[in-house]
Amino acid sequence: MSDIKAVTQTHIITADCPSRPGTVDVVTRFLFKQGFYINEIHSFVDTDENHFFIRVEFRADTETEFNRESFCEQFEQRASEFEMQWQLASSPYKSKVVIMVSKHDHCLNDLLYRYRTGDLNIEIPAIISNHPDLEELAKWHGIPYYHLPITKETKPEQEAKVYQIIQDCGADLVILARYMQVLSSEMSKKLSGKAINIHHSLLPGFKGARPYFQAYDRGIKLVGATAHYVSDDLDEGPIISQCVETVDHSYYPQDLAAKGRDIECLTLSRAVRCHIEHRIFLHGNKTVVFAK
Known part of the structure; x- marks a missing residue:
């Protein structure tokens, strides 16, 4: 007889709705009555917008098979009373991710x-x-690699091929891992809420060529990175994760760049983890992120 214990399936409910008394109870009491055990719970009320957000990870307290259809039907009856928009994900949570990149390979x-x-x-x-x-x-x-050159003239054709690959793969998420091309407005809208970009966040801000040399000339003391969802406004999409570290006079441009690469990797991976673990709510131009 095998000594390996079966891994208990876990589930995640994410939901949001107008804020009113009983919103937490809608989810937690339902799970209690259904015999589920809550592993992790986060909630937040945006008092300015009077809007409620909740994420609950739960598991069955018995080995009874999970009936997704029945669960969703019963929960919807309760949630609809609160105008609650909700989603359910069940383990294993394995997202399909397409990565876009140019020449920089660190991310x-x-x-x-x-x-x-x-x-x-x-x-x-x-x-x-x-x-x-x-x-x-x-x-x-062992990952298929698609080399799709792009020029100003071929941008629409190239992006059409990119989007076709994304669709054919059934991708849940697209990661721009230092993809040094600006997505068109049309492409950004197609990937809204499903594409994460990363860029450096030097303080003060430096744009254009050789930003770390510009930063060195100004003697900056902070180096950072920002991961955000892609939007129609360049580098202005809803922010998911940001990291910053201090530097000093001893950092030459190559040192600043190396520090920046490390921070970009960490910031991007955090954002990706939050997305695939269903920890992010898009909230207008902002995000609500229930980080672990």
Whole structure:
């Protein structure tokens, strides 16, 4: 007889609705009456907007098979009384992720390491790039690599091919892991809430060529990175995660760049983890993030 104990299936409810008394009870009392055990719970009320958010991870207290259809039907009857919009996810939570990249490989390498070791519970059906440089890295991981060059004239055609790959893969998420191209307005709208971008956040801000050299010339003391959902406004989408670290006079441009790469990797992986674990609510131009 096997000594391996079966892993109990877990489930996640995420929901939001206008704030009113009883919103937490809608979820927790229902789960209690159904015989479920709550592993983790987060809730938040935006008092300015009078809007309520909740995320609950739960499991069955018995080995009874989970009847998803019955659960959803019964919960909807309760949730509809509160105008609650909700989603249910069940383990294993393995999101399909398409990664887009140009020549800088640090974020891609970090994501591939976390994917390979199981730190990020994802599948990567495709890597898309406008350059051929990182194809061998993709091949080493056994991941299809699509080299799709782009120019101003071919942008619509190239983006159509990119979007077709995303659809064919059934991707839940697109990660722009230092993809050094601005997505068109049409593409940004298609990927709304499903594409995460990463960029440096030097303080004060420096744009254009050689930002770390500009930062060095100004003697900056903070280096950071921002991960956000893609929007029609360049680098202005809803922020998911930000990290910052102090630097000093001893950091030359190459040191600042190295520090920046490390922070970008960490910030991006945190944002991806929050997304695939259903910890993010889009809330207008902002996000509500129930980080673990």
